[in-house]
Amino acid sequence: MQRQGFIQALHLSSNLLTLNVQTKSTTFYPESLLLDFIIQKIGQNRIPTEQDYKNLSQILKGCHVVTQQSNWTQAYVINRFDRRQPHDIKIDTGDSLIKYYENIKNIQLRHTRYRCLEVYFPNDTRKQCHLPIEKINYKNGGINFEINLNTILGMKKFQQDSFMFFGADVLHPTSVTQQHPSIAAVVASGNSQCSMTATRICQQYPKQGKCSLEIIIGMEEMVVQLLKYNQEVNKRLPTKVVFYRDGIDDGQFSKIIAEEIPAIRKAFDRMYGEKSNHPLLTFIVVKKRHNTRFFKHDQVENTKINMLIGTVIDTKIVHPYQYNFYLNSHKALQGVNRPSLYHVLLDEIEFTTDELQLLTYYLCFTDQRSSTAEAIPSLIHQADLAALKARDLVYNDDG
Structure with missing residues (x-):
């Protein structure tokens, strides 16, 4: 489901109340799981192609994504899909993103064929990081x-x-x-x-x-x-x-x-x-x-x-x-x-x-x-x- 625009005002007219909707500003999507949304947009349950990632980056730019680990949650703002997969991304210590999650977060990444999301914190656009999307796997039926x-x-x-x-x-x-x-x-x-x-x-x-x-x-x-x-x-x-x-x-x-x-x-x-x-x-x-x-x-x-x-x-x-x-x-x-x-x-x-x-x-x-x-x-x-x-x-x- 998708809704265009937002309600701007109610006006009296010959047909009683008229709803004035502003359609130029934005497109609204219902809250959903990220992988569900991706599969819906590309039409298949598969790894997205290069063009799919470009289209998804354009659609999701500025949207919020929330991750959950046990009872702890963190919100991010999506910038785009990175061109690299987790094993290609290096952090400051020289380790790959896979090693970082394994050694620091104690999380073993398994679905490393998906590209990472390039995200930033809502209150600090300068602090960007890369987010593997595999933790959504279980909620997607995996x-x-x-x-x-x-x-x-x-x-x-x-x-x-x-x-x-x-x-x-x-x-x-x-x-x-x-x-x-x-x-x-x-x-x-x-x-x-x-x-x-x-x-x-x-x-x-x-x-x-x-x-x-x-x-x-x-x-x-x-x-x-x-x-x-x-x-x-x-x-x-x-x-x-x-x-x-x-x-x-x-x-x-x-x-x-x-x-x-x-x-x-x-x-x-x-x-x-x-x-x-x-x-x-x-x-x-x-x-x-x-x-x-x-x-x-x-x-x-x-x-x-x-x-x-x-x-x-x-x-x-x-x-x-x-x-x-x-x-x-x-x-x-x-x-x-x-x-x-x-x-x-x-x-x-x-x-x-x-x-x-x-x-x-x-x-x-x-x-x-x-x-x-x-x-x-x-x-x-x-x-x-x-x-x-x-x-x-x-x-x-x-x-």
């Missing part, structure tokens, strides 16, 4: 990362199985917005590789005079909808379900076992029928808010440094009889790493300790917008973001 169950599980005992992964969280109102409901979000994968996901959200109000509810009231219906999504994408229902739940304190484990897990089983009843047809369920609670930190002693510098990513602690300092472990899955860009604590409340799949820990670690790499690992499985992070965005829709400025 797949940047997927997990390999053959590597993780060996697939001997799971060869005929189809896995589905869930992440869930609840966002509560603040002291300023107490009249608003809590927002529960559940994200699930569409395939065993966790390369496609879908999200469902619901509102939930506490009883009169009670504090916010941490238990997800609409769990059954959301799980049913997501199972249907997985069935549509994967052409079959999953035989194994791994569920990661965020935001639960130790004292609430019994409520989760008594309410949320039965709600998931009710969803299985609706989708699978007989209990003998139900998928096996593994349910894990993830805790980010704790005061435990781990360090490694650097004998050369005689200092304490962060543990390497992938470090697992599952002995000595963990619970004496409950099944839990610490996993340091991400690299700290600044300060001290905070490893996540995982409590396994149910394991019908009967993973070995190493299998479950490695699977959890791999799931921390499945955010399609980032090439680095996150502190928690990416499905949980997506649920966090979904709840935040849903809050903006539910809460208005008046409340």
Whole structure:
């Protein structure tokens, strides 16, 4: 869709109100993903030609483009498409743009056949930089990362199985917005590789005079909808379900076992029928808010440094009889790493300790917008973001 000009004024005429439109100034385009726009303009899903890039540069000059890495965004103004690809562009250190993103940004560029955008910051036209457009790939329907169950599980005992992964969280109102409901979000994968996901959200109000509810009231219906999504994408229902739940304190484990897990089983009843047809369920609670930190002693510098990513602690300092472990899955860009604590409340799949820990670690790499690992499985992070965005829709400025 394209609209010419802008509204200048309303005038009275013999035909009542007349809309006066100024058509000389500019052309308006709706907000869209950059690669969607490029494909629409060139008419094909392919790498643009030299003439395509010239036409696109003319069309996009002066438009704003916004990039997003995890929960951080940056706006730029487009100048043109550069003639060079990322491997041809050198920065001040002499490294190519590919090496810069790999070493400094910790991002592995994969789609380097696209030319870079020459952009500048909105408030400083003199400060220009080059922007790879490949991060739009996932939003354009592409797949940047997927997990390999053959590597993780060996697939001997799971060869005929189809896995589905869930992440869930609840966002509560603040002291300023107490009249608003809590927002529960559940994200699930569409395939065993966790390369496609879908999200469902619901509102939930506490009883009169009670504090916010941490238990997800609409769990059954959301799980049913997501199972249907997985069935549509994967052409079959999953035989194994791994569920990661965020935001639960130790004292609430019994409520989760008594309410949320039965709600998931009710969803299985609706989708699978007989209990003998139900998928096996593994349910894990993830805790980010704790005061435990781990360090490694650097004998050369005689200092304490962060543990390497992938470090697992599952002995000595963990619970004496409950099944839990610490996993340091991400690299700290600044300060001290905070490893996540995982409590396994149910394991019908009967993973070995190493299998479950490695699977959890791999799931921390499945955010399609980032090439680095996150502190928690990416499905949980997506649920966090979904709840935040849903809050903006539910809460208005008046409340």
